[in-house]
Amino acid sequence: MSLSHALLGLLAVEPRSGYELTQAFKGDLGRYAWQAGHTSIYPELAKLADRGLVEVTEEGPRGSRTYSVTPQGHTELRSWMLDPPRRGTVRNEPVLRMFLISALDPADALVLLHGIAEHTATESTNLRRTVRDIPATIPAGPEGFGHLAAEYGIRQFDAVHDWALWAIETLQGQADTKQA
Amino acid sequence: MSLSHALLGLLAVEPRSGYELTQAFKGDLGRYAWQAGHTSIYPELAKLADRGLVEVTEEGPRGSRTYSVTPQGHTELRSWMLDPPRRGTVRNEPVLRMFLISALDPADALVLLHGIAEHTATESTNLRRTVRDIPATIPAGPEGFGHLAAEYGIRQFDAVHDWALWAIETLQGQADTKQA
DNA sequence: TAATTCATGTAAATCGTTACATGATTAT
């Protein structure tokens, strides 16, 4: 279960309350990497605190509690990040669709591929816009790394886009050959 | 929950028993797209049968039962494949790590990035070998599509590899600038 | 003062994994 590590990582960048963590999951993090709602975040914070990996370092208005990562928490996070990436849960719907394309007839497969080409083009454009809004010089601090993640996304979307175009050509080429 | 659609898709390509489906998830499908063990597959097959999306079309030795997709099942599968891809569960550990890179100090970040560059190079090479073993001409039937999925994987790994090299340069460039 | 946002929680239901369990058939 990686929710604990997601929380640890976010708190390592900057101490936050459960509410603020919940907001973080509503942005690109939840969109591209890991989803979580407040009903799983609050209990998980309590568990992390029990294990001594985080602690409440500040209490604010409306009963808000700001959590920080303890030294043990940092150690745990670091080893999860750098350890031999043991097989985590693989659950990727878009890729599953790729594997199941063979269950569609060729006409439907082309419709699907055209949709993918369109979607990836849109997403890539959106991410490029996001990057353009970030100052040109990469800041030295934690913010600079958002740049790395965005660039990662752009390259990924572009690769899938190019693949979809290639796949469409390949399938159409086959169909033409058959008809001839 | 996409397990039902994964099963539907696999059975649409070719009728199989629960045991054979379990084997399918042990290959590239489970490695890259969707994981499932027999303890979730058997109950799910029963549910699909209850809903009339699959049916037992053959019984073999050792109590094995071969399932096929019904017409309703085909309809359901097709709309899942082509429908506006509503947001499925996003749960991607590698991408989560990308987002949390900012929680590491620069030296650790470089270690992580080097590991990624190495890993993606290896995976890409493996997949290229797999493709080379497939006959040069793409077969017309379902088998031909394995080619598409493999090409998808290769391009994805190459993109991440290039990104990691770029990220390493970017981070090192920053460090150098700072020191100068 | 009414609506919105901030801020946290619990309970029930669903889903998934691990461990447990059984027996038939085939290969050595």
Added chain:
DNA sequence: ATAATCATGTAACGATTTACATGAATTA
């Protein structure tokens, strides 16, 4: 005969989601 593989299942536990619930502080 023994081991390996084929073939299916259940039970307990843990994680996740949806629905329910409350109240403080801020904004209009």
